[in-house]
Amino acid sequence: MGIVLKEISKSYDGRTVLKNLNLEINQGEFHVLLGPSGGGKTTTLSVIAGLTEQDSGSVSIGGLDVSKLSPGERRIGFVFQDHALFPHLTVFDNVAYGLRVRRIKGYEMTRKVEYYLSKVSIAKEKGKFPHQLSGGQKQRTALARALVIEPEILLMDEPMSSLDAITKETVRDELKSIQQEIGVTTVYVTHDQNEALLLGDRVSVLNNGRVEQIESPDELFYHPKTEFVARFVGFKNILKVSPAGINTHEAAVLINNDGMKHPIKIRVKKYPVFEKGKEINLCIHPEKITLKREDETVAGDLNRIRGKIIKRKNNGNGFMAIVDIGGTTLHAAISSDFKVHENVWVCFAPDAAHPLCGKKCREPEQRRKCFNGGNTLAL
Template identity: 40%
Template sequence: MATVVLTNLSKTFSDFLAVDDISITIEEGEFFSMLGPSGCGKSTTLRMIAGFEETSVGRIDVGGIDISQSPPEEREIGFVFQNYAIFPHMNVYDNIAFGLKLRKLPDNEIDARVRDALEQVGMTGYENRFQTELSGGQQQRVALARVLVTQPRILLLDEPLSALDKNLREEMKFWIKELQKSLGITTIYVTHDQGEALTMSDRIAVMNKGKIEQVGTPQDIYERPKNQFVTEFIGESNLLTGKVASVEGDVCKLSIGSHLITAPTRAGIKVADEVTLAIRPERVLIGDEAHTAPDNALRLSMKDVTYQGAFIRFQMDLEGQKLVAEVPNRLGAPQLDPDTAIDVGWRTDSGWIIAR
């Protein structure tokens, strides 16, 4: 295990800046995810850590040692690729043993390590199977075993679940997290899937256009995103535009048409500023529950009700702006006509003002 420190790291391809001056410290034993849309620089960052891409600027330290110029084979880093990269002409045993044979380790040590790795990933008994005889999840486990058998200090995973179907992805993300926890290995995980990042990570770095937008725990990222990009990329939010009517201590009043909304204040805002208030749909209360949030109790016109299985989705009109609520499905979708007036509310601390 080791701490990974990226300092002023940048990568340029010709005239394209793929990674733009990022600095992160990843603690020993941490499960750290790099999350963002395609082309944001997260996989390029991972490949620079592994040594598959040269850095243009900056340095990479692992365990206090600068490895920026070290070849990949000297970095003691394991890399699990998106497509698994399993050799189809080798059985499971030989796939896992491949890296150890390149190092010319004694046969008895290779055998002991391979069998230990097979046990770690729950694949004992599959030694003689070939790629075509394995499911997607089993191939993923073999790819992990092939990395773990080399006893790396750092584990890197690049979109490892993207090729799996939804149910298998759900199963594998919990399995990978439990495996990482049991091994205690420092892990950096790249994904564009916010659900994976929120479920698996100790901390998350949200990337956009080569830059780090925010680093924090899953709760930090979801509950208090720092700006509009993170707010919109992580989950769904209502984004309501209003003007600051007053600032009183740690709360402020926003006017949205004829409605006055109470919200936590943000440093630097002042009366008459136009701001954006964000509220997660699951924090918006409907009907009788709305009266438990008197600071922001409204009566609005209901425009749509959608059945979503475990949740019912309500869409209301707030002075020409869309307000969405998602509430647990207890009795099924209510039969409401369009333009029905409905009580709506949310707690003051359920909203936050985002940087514009």
């Protein structure tokens, strides 16, 4: 069942948490709500579930306005951040709980519980109590407990936050395939951009109680609309520029980020949002930047900026150099043989920069180009 949130507002003690929030989640979709802590993610889930009553606006599930229905009438499975397992019940009884409440007993109950216990690979632990389980096992139990009632909607609130990196990866992959197999409409809350990009069919970025951008992970990652979204999905290279000269295909822009000793002139693709003298932010993917040594020649069609490597980081799947270009820094994906303190040319093509203009990128050709360039999600 699809979910439609229309103009949802919610305040606590005069403080607005959700502001006319609109969100449409498709039937069968794995939808991720991504945003900073305190951004209203849990409140949004809680409003969908009926655990929190909105001040205004409506919630529809499968085309039906459920705003006045109690949580029990909404056929929703909820996996809470802290698992919220019943400590005095075994794994089996935790999972059976929702069925017993619905007066499903005997063989039918046992069959369903056993089915979901094995689906989330926790059947062997069914006689254990929550305190005898690892974090991953608690998570699996909580997931089975939510799924056993065969909900129309599955809501998950930062379910992986207490798991270690390796367990997280396994549970995440399994969750994605279970969701695809069952096809239950899922809303998954996280503040972790990698998790959002890996799991979501679409991702909504929440900022200040509103949805700032809603997109497929690729689109969100390569074409963030705003600086907030760009920073949230991990872009570190944000250039504050003002166009100085604009011709048919290109614009000359001056980089004047805070702290720059002198503005630097570069050439970028001409975007419709450019206006002479009007400041705009551009972002550049680190994989689209190449570093060259001072004595190396640089192709004439590339921008080149003089810089010095001030830091080198191993981010687990490659190296990243942080280059000072005169008061501001750029991150570049590099091979390991560049050293800290080396002087370099920072090189990138004029079309490597993406404008953060607040609008959706409507240039299919540009989008294809971005998607073909590199596939590393961790920045």
